[in-house]
Amino acid sequence: MHPQAEPAKVYLTLDRAAQRTGLNPxxxxxxxxxxxITAYHVGRRILRLDGRDVERITLSGPxxxxxS
Numbered sequence: 001m002h003p004q005a006e007p008a009k010v011y012l013t014l015d016r017a018a019q020r021t022g023l024n025p026x027x028x029x030x031x032x033x034x035x036x037i038t039a040y041h042v043g044r045r046i047l048r049l050d051g052r053d054v055e056r057i058t059l060s061g062p063x064x065x066x067x068s
Contacts, residue, residue, distance in 0.1 A: 010050075010051030010052075011040065011048035011049065011050065011051060012051055012054055013047070013048065013049075017049045017054045020054055020058055021054060021058050023057070031057070036053075036057075037049060037050065037053035037054070037056075037057065038050040038053050
């Protein structure tokens with residue numbers, strides 16, 4: 001038997017994550033700053049979000065993450 005390979009990690013741009021979640025990019029930045037989702041800098045200016053975090057937010061519903 002062969003061990004199952006882990007699925008490849010997916011990283012999304014802020015704009016793509018906003019499209020997938022229906023959230024404003026500023027809201028996503030707030031979630032990054034509070035540690036609710038993980039983001040990675042690639043170089044100085046390029047920001048990528050962990051696709052698993054984006055999927056989790058999508059499944060939990062965008063309304064639970066909008067500012068009140």
